[in-house]
Amino acid sequence: MSLRQCLLVIFLFFPLSSWAKFFSAPILNDAYQLLDTNPEQSRTIAEQYLEQRQISPGQDPNRIHINNDSERTIRTPISTVEAFQIKALANKRLDRNRKSIKAIKQAISLAKEFNLKSGYLESKLIYAGLWWNLTQDVDETNAILEDIAQELTQHDKQIAIHQKLYFALALIHAEVESMQGNNSKAQQYYKQAMSHGIALKDPSSMIFYHISYGKYFLKNKQFDQALTELLSAYWQSIEADRSGQLATTNYLLGQLFFERKVLDKALEHASQSAEFYGRYNNSKQLSNVLILIAKIHLKQGRFNLALVQYFNALDQEKEKNNVNKLISLRLDIANTYFLLYNYALSEHYLKQANNLNEYVNLPKEKANAALLQAKLYLVQNKTEMAIEQIHSAIKYSQKDNNILLKLQSQKLLSKTYEKMGKYQLALKAQREFETLNSSIQAVQNEINEDVFRQQKSIIEQSLHYQGLELKLKENNLQTRKIQKIAGFLLVLLTVISIYAFRKQQVNRFLKKRLHLLLNKYYTHPRSGLRNFRLLTERLPSSLQQSSSNIEQWHLGELINEPLSDRLRFTLFHIPMLQNLYFTHGYQEGLSIEKEFGDYLSTVVSLPSRIYHFSDASFLYIEHKSDSTSNSQEMAETIQEWIHRFDSKVMTDKTVNIGMVEYPFLPRAYTAINDRELIDILLMATNTACKMSTKESNCHWVHYRAIDNAPAASFASNNIQLACEQAINQGLIKVTTSIH
Structure with a gap:
């Protein structure tokens, strides 16, 4: 069985187009390639393949489909499973979660019916990823992954397709443990994934591993480790000419440099990523990249440029009707207009966001909306109404466990009470702010301590490398001397060889001539006797x-x-x-x-x-x-x-x-x-x-x-x-x- 779609589960993290796949039917290859750039068309192709062709159970279920005139109306069981897998992934891209789960269950059922072991395990692994992404149910996801692991133990671990399944399994385990805060277990699973990735000898697998591991470090604010992994992915993507993976890496590097406030490098990498995704207007990732570029412009004080990018992202999300993103983007636009002192437009977009917020339960967005509304009330000197909105923001930030939003709310509350002359309440709010800030600072200090230890190790290695570099230079000098001597000897040997060869040829010619002369000398000129x-x-x-x-x-x-x-x-x-x-x-x-x-x-x-x-x-x-x-x-x-x-x-x-x-x-x-x-x-x-x-x-x-x-x-x-x-x-x- 070929390595056609053994790692489809990686859609949970990054674009599938960065992976080279081989399907049993050529048309499914086309559908798979469109998953990231045009998921609707990818879904349509998969559905047409399933509707327009009849399954042929009489054939070998593992037989690869041949695309000729005699077989354009049938589909093999293995290609049918692949089509359902692509349909599930396309629906997930389109946020049609129920249809996605339904399609992957059909793939599992069909693979089990026709005893397609690899297809069955692949489908279950995709189902585990979909279920985790949809529900965040740790127990159920771990149970599914445990079943897959037990079934994999019955197969040869050295087969490439099983290696890829182990690779994907370890990455999902790492994602689950990371979400629970079990960083030690998560890193153990990442190490397992790395061992399987090395055994695969596939550049795409190793690039994906570095991207996934770098994203994990970025999420945990371990920026130095994240930089190491993402740079590895960056250069390997360039060497392997993986443009899709390179775009993903550029996006994450843009996020990393934005977090570290290196805004010029953040904009450089984000722009490179946007250049790739800009070729596909319906790409889900494009709006994320545009939002990142807008945030960078906002930090640089270029509010108008930020607004342009926010509106471009808003246009993208309107087509997809993603409510969460629409609320978030309108809040970002409202906040940008507030910084431009255009309070009317700021209030206009805030009102649109609040209208959508009534139909969903998004504590973070409600906290941001309440905080921005409080700022607008303060501009209008409606302090009482501002206090009410600030308390609402604190309540929603506590629900979302968002310390940064709560910190901003407490700081604004302290200033508001101080403006009202309620110094006791202002002091209380300030103390709350300082307590939260100290806890954040403690975490930051811990991170800085780890960074310092890593820097110490890096400096020690650098000093060691400097010594090795000096030795290497000395060895290079000695090597050059030896090379020169060897070159001189080689030239000399070549000259001697040419001279000897020439002498041999001359001697051979002279011997031949002497032989002829002797023959003529000792031979009668007329009879030849x-x-x-x-x-x-x-x-x-x-x-x-x-x-x-x-x-x-x-x-x-x-x-x-x-x-x-x-x-x-x-x-x-x-x-x-x-x-x-x-x-x-x-x-x-x-x-x-x-x-x-x-x-x-x-x-x-x-x-x-x-x-x-x-x-x-x-x-x-x-x-x-x-x-x-x-x-x-x-x-x-x-x-x-x-x-x-x-x-x-x-x-x-x-x-x-x-x-x-x-x-x-x-x-x-x-x-x-x-x-x-x-x-x-x-x-x-x-x-x-x-x-x-x-x-x-x-x-x-x-x-x-x-x-x-x-x-x-x-x-x-x-x-x-x-x-x-x-x-x-x-x-x-x-x-x-x-x-």
Whole structure:
């Protein structure tokens, strides 16, 4: 269930428009918003809603009403209860108390019939507020509130709507106890209301709490506490943009400053409140604000301005036909004319007030009327008749227990007796006046003592806060220093980070560029294969490492024998590539050679490697352990590669192949270095080329040293001559494609 109208009871204190509500039917939201500004229209909307729609009990009673074409003729039980609640509140605004009580009883009955627990409790709470406002019956009101409290204990207290009900319940209890003079109990209930208001986390609830508590202090003449609460409500209303609550707060602040005789501030706040209520001519609160402004002007001695405001308020009350207010306003106007020495108009309005006073029992108004009539008689030197009116004023002031009116009456009585020469009676009246005044002064002194104690506490807190403020300033200075240092370090760190990032980007760029350069440096520019430069760069160090490992193994520093996997070096020469550029041109030659290089890269798989040795020669290196093929099979594999290359230009697939193994000498691993090994490989390939020239066919030559070939046979500066001698001596076995 939404928090639509769970706190309607607050109409007892302040305008409902200051509270945000959500009803099950949108039209009821509109009616609710008009309660303060146009209660008659609000009542009309609620009644039309009840008359023009039929209740639909077959539906879920808690279902929210949807305002569409299919449901504009029905109303749910929950919306019906809400409509009766609004009707009751509108009638209360219009001073139709019996109709108000009747409407809220209908809401209670309907909520009970359809088992709407929240709606039932809300309606009973509104009824309690209406009953208290109408009868001031403490026992009956407390009984109703006790029933509500017992029923609330059966529900989850943490639910927001129940929190608001507890909040409103505590405020009504506080109002009842305050009216009885039980201030300690009243403040306990205000504390309970505050705890529930904080739990709600609703700005409007807390603003209303401060307004209600401030009004309580204002009523008890505790002006400092009232100022604290009302200022809290004032600023919170501004922050939360609650214009209705702000207008109420301004009205109460105007009253507070008027009581403390700070008339300029009182007029400022009252004018702000009147500006809001002035937008709604039928607003009940507008006449109250106008009366307050009139009283302020009266205190300032601006009687004509006061009369203007009184007449404006009188126009407002005539439309509502509020007898109490009409009598009070006419008496105020009569008193203002008396101060302006316009005794005829003063007597005229006094007579109108007395005519209405005959039909009502209002001791305060009758006392004011009698007192003003006595003043008029004194102006006319009708002292006896003035004495009679003064005694009548004293009698009515005692009925109303209005000490201020009785004080004014006793003072005027003393002066009148003194004017008549009846000094004994004048002295007696003066003593009565002094007795009353002393009692008022005693109360004022008690209030002043409480104010002094509060001021003492405020001063002590102020001194404490001054010390804290000095510490705070020192801490702020230290914080600023730290912030500056932190800012400098942050800037420095940012600069360093930017520099490091820049360096990283430069290094990454340089590495990428170096990688590209290395690739270009060690890559053949036409075929894209590894070039001879890379072979001559890496092969010596590789063979040197192998030699070192062999020596370590011989010395016992290595457990496993290195180079147990022999390498086979195969150099194949393709004559067609040598004449490619001459026969087909540079562009076509580049294209064919690159295509051939890409092709060879695909047929050779790691760890085997292939190098573009020279223009028409390619060096292929593989682990001999990776392939069990003999030299003839290896040659056939190379020839198959060449034949499988699909090219219309490269028609001559002749290939000449030379093959050797490393280590070349099985018993002397370090006897022949890389350059000598390449020389032997070139000799084998050259022999194959010579054979191909004679027979115009593919040929291969394989040189392999016998197992017992001594290293001394190759200890010569001319490895090719040494190799030829070794072949003649039978130390190198030559295998060819012919035999």
